[in-house]
Amino acid sequence: MEERKYTLRVITPIDKRDVIDFLTRFFFIDEPLNIETGMNLDYINGKRCPELEEYCTDVIPEGNSVMAVSSTGELIGVCLNGGIRRNDPKYENKCPNEKFKKVLDLISACERETDIFSRYPLLNNLLDIKIISVDSNWRGMGVCKALLDHTRKVAKNNNFQVIKMDCTSHISALAAKRLGFERIHVLKYSDFQGDGGDGPVFNPPPPHYAVQVYIFKLAEI
Template sequence: MSEQEYKIVQVTPKDTEKVLEHLRKFFFREEPLNICIKLLGENGDEECLELEQYCAQTIPEGLSLMAVSASGKVIGVALNGSQEPGHLEEMEAYADSCPHPRFRKILQLLAAVDRASDVFGKFPDVDKLVEVRILSVDSAVRGRGIAKVLLEKSTELAKQHDYPLIRIDCSSHFSALAVGRLGFECVFKMPYEDYRQNGEPVFHPEQPHKEVKTYVRRLRP
């Protein structure tokens, strides 16, 4: 699919519902961690309003992008948000207070990865960054470079807003491969077997999804 067949546009609050509609059909149902804990129930037909709120709350920052086909359909989304040092306690409290028990597990994993990866500690000159929180593409147009373009445009947008670093945590083996090919550096990885609560592994995703990886890319010297 050539870039002439779709356009990349900034996501605004008025786009929230159509972005969520896309995510409900694809990312929510297909993300490996969502599948392994049955986030949407045994049959995949339940709602997770807490996940939807998590997605929607980053949109007003103006850092998120979507790919829109010539017919006006959303065919890809990159939900991006900002981070600054000192955010971890708030992130952990948000995760621990989530009323949805299955989504709470995912938020707690994200907080644990954020703490263990210690990106701000590894890059002490960085005072803020852009995090790609969700990257999703319509299954009908995968393999045509849309995710790559969304990441490249997200990087350009971060540069325009003078962010020195962009970060993405990859819970999927395939997303990690794609990000690694785009000039991002892996600065942390954790096998799912090593992430435990009460001594037991929390996540058992299907192969080849065996670890979560944190990638970063510097945007200025």
């Protein structure tokens, strides 16, 4: 079989529309929590969530996100990354979209439990992998690994001490583990009750059982 070739490069603001179109075809419809909330069906039926799209792409101007492009010019994978500093203001979730708000509540709860800056007193900044997604026709061909490897280069060049990845999918967690990331926290979906306390907010099918927080150290923390 002929090797399928692609190149990697940093995402720029001019790529934003292409990135959203790519996520619409893949991440928005196949990520476990998007399926759980029904946002996948919204996108399948042509109903968009501007808040989700902005959450995914607002980090692009930082210059820390990377994309994979096939030899024919097709976008086949993205890794959307944003810098976080110790003294950044705390995020307040005021999302008007109830489905996406549930996802943001889960991520915020996981961040509070992890409390990464208290855990590592020498840590002043990190690069947070917010979204990683690969074209379904290119999965299993090393594109995810290549995106993460390139992200490590970008993070090192921009003097980040740590790369962090909150894995809502067990598949992405396995990828992080294979690449030498260290797991530092687990929030099981069965333990996340939300504000109502009426049982788990999310119950995705196996093998997805938790948000797993992985880090890769680029400096002493």
